[in-house]
Amino acid sequence: MERDPGAGPGKRPLGRLLEAVLASRGEANAVFDILAALQSEDQEEIQEAVRTCSRLFGALLERGDLFVGRLPSEELIMAGSQGATRTYKVWMRHRYHSCCNRLGELLAHPSFQVKELALSTLMKFVQLEGKHPLEKSKWEGQYLFPRELFKLVVGGLLSPGEDTALLLSQFRGFLEYDDIRYHTMQAAVDALARVPDGHPEAPLPFWNNAFALLSAVSLPRQESGTCSLYVQHAEPSDKWKVTHLKEHRKAFQLMWLSFLKRQLPLSLYKKVLVIMHDAILPHLAQPALMIDFLTSSYDVGGAISLLALNGLFILIHQHNLEYPDFYRKLYSLLDPSIFHVKYRARFFHLADLFLSSSHLPAYLVAAFAKRLSHLALTAPPEALLLVLPFICNLLRQHPACRILVHRPHGPELDADPYDPEEEDPARSRALESSLWELQALQRHYHPDVSKAASAINQELSAPEVSIAPLLELTSYEVFEKDLKKGPEAMPLEFTPARGLLGRQEDLCAQFFTLS
Numbered sequence: 001m002e003r004d005p006g007a008g009p010g011k012r013p014l015g016r017l018l019e020a021v022l023a024s025r026g027e028a029n030a031v032f033d034i035l036a037a038l039q040s041e042d043q044e045e046i047q048e049a050v051r052t053c054s055r056l057f058g059a060l061l062e063r064g065d066l067f068v069g070r071l072p073s074e075e076l077i078m079a080g081s082q083g084a085t086r087t088y089k090v091w092m093r094h095r096y097h098s099c100c101n102r103l104g105e106l107l108a109h110p111s112f113q114v115k116e117l118a119l120s121t122l123m124k125f126v127q128l129e130g131k132h133p134l135e136k137s138k139w140e141g142q143y144l145f146p147r148e149l150f151k152l153v154v155g156g157l158l159s160p161g162e163d164t165a166l167l168l169s170q171f172r173g174f175l176e177y178d179d180i181r182y183h184t185m186q187a188a189v190d191a192l193a194r195v196p197d198g199h200p201e202a203p204l205p206f207w208n209n210a211f212a213l214l215s216a217v218s219l220p221r222q223e224s225g226t227c228s229l230y231v232q233h234a235e236p237s238d239k240w241k242v243t244h245l246k247e248h249r250k251a252f253q254l255m256w257l258s259f260l261k262r263q264l265p266l267s268l269y270k271k272v273l274v275i276m277h278d279a280i281l282p283h284l285a286q287p288a289l290m291i292d293f294l295t296s297s298y299d300v301g302g303a304i305s306l307l308a309l310n311g312l313f314i315l316i317h318q319h320n321l322e323y324p325d326f327y328r329k330l331y332s333l334l335d336p337s338i339f340h341v342k343y344r345a346r347f348f349h350l351a352d353l354f355l356s357s358s359h360l361p362a363y364l365v366a367a368f369a370k371r372l373s374h375l376a377l378t379a380p381p382e383a384l385l386l387v388l389p390f391i392c393n394l395l396r397q398h399p400a401c402r403i404l405v406h407r408p409h410g411p412e413l414d415a416d417p418y419d420p421e422e423e424d425p426a427r428s429r430a431l432e433s434s435l436w437e438l439q440a441l442q443r444h445y446h447p448d449v450s451k452a453a454s455a456i457n458q459e460l461s462a463p464e465v466s467i468a469p470l471l472e473l474t475s476y477e478v479f480e481k482d483l484k485k486g487p488e489a490m491p492l493e494f495t496p497a498r499g500l501l502g503r504q505e506d507l508c509a510q511f512f513t514l515s
Helices: 014-023 030-037 043-063 074-079 084-106 112-131 148-156 165-176 178-193 202-215 245-260 266-283 287-298 302-318 328-333 344-355 364-375 381-397 399-404 436-441 447-457 475-485
Strands: none
Touching: 014 043, 014 475, 030 084, 043 084, 043 112, 043 436, 074 084, 074 436, 084 148, 112 148, 112 165, 148 165, 148 178, 165 178, 165 364, 178 202, 178 245, 202 245, 202 266, 245 266, 245 287, 266 287, 266 302, 287 302, 302 328, 302 344, 302 399, 328 344, 328 364, 344 381, 364 381, 364 399, 364 436, 381 399, 381 436, 381 447, 381 475, 436 447
16 A cells, blocks of 8 residues: 555545545555645645545544554554455554644644634544544443544644634633543643743743633533533443543642643733632632642732732632731732732722721721821822722721821821831831821812812711722723813802992993993
């Protein structure tokens, strides 16, 4: 079955070559012409060749014309005397491997149509190989899945040279199947393990593709009574790991731990933390394993620390995480940039939750209220409309801190005992100070800010003000609100002037009399 040197693509249409190969084993060499068309530079010819290969090897798999078992080398089988049928099946299976490898390469083709067609063809082969395994099973009823072929698919999706986001969006539909989801997680772990730990690291497109694939994997919240399998089996068994949610959780956990132990680019670091609290932690078999990652992220500072708060909140409240310096670190995050960062709303939402506990000491809450009041002096109006109700809520929740606004003989401004440079809230002496900054903001140029700051003069026993509508407030919305107010009615002079000095006969009266 050596290739005919005179044969080549274009001699006969691919459709006729396909019919010839399927009709007679004597025409097996025509497979070379079909495979050669996969190497074409013409997009339409490649697509036709992919469709032809799909029909050809799909039929051979269903007919059982591919060798089953550990595949011997092609040279060995051609040199031996194994029989024509065995030789044909071994030879054709080698051609099938060549086809699959080329389809894996086409997942990086410049044309998205070619990529999409190659992906759908490979997934068809995955399904057919599952129904007609090419590996022998040692035990009857054993779960079989074409892992090696599927690793080829996942490897193509994790391209190191280009962004495969569009192709991953097509692959996302296959993740609805339990077996595809389970083996995707396992294949992703293998792909990440092949990336060397040292430098140079894998290129940025690989990490972006890996994150896109990992974040596309979503587990059900609870065990389902039915199992959805892409590779159909006559008699599914509940002994198979792929049918149990707890095994999926273990694979999910291993996948993310394999990814997060790498030195990730900063942009990906932030993306992981954004989805950590709702897309990763709830599906882990052991959420406590994320403690080291989240605490180290919290210690980084800046936006990274802000984003780590969500995950830490879940571990502290649901998994009994102890973090002795948590509030000290939270206090250190309060700086002027907190009013301008992208994640401001998330930070104040979580800070509101963390500071609402009635078990917090008065000095700690006073330190937060004082520091926010101090920073409010230079904050933009849209931030002040959030911060001022936030401070008032702290005083409502913790009556012991109301001394900050009821200290008639407090220190002068130039002798304020509060130390804004102190990183430890216990040593900041905030409880000895007062919130004089709020009184200063009552004279703010923006009337809404002045009104919000004046709330401190009222009785603070009223119900807390919900800050939820204020979290996403922007300067544009504040400006639009001001524009919609329209002009206010102003009192006008209605008594006509009767002269410069008020006398009717005044010489200048004609200039002031309204006609």
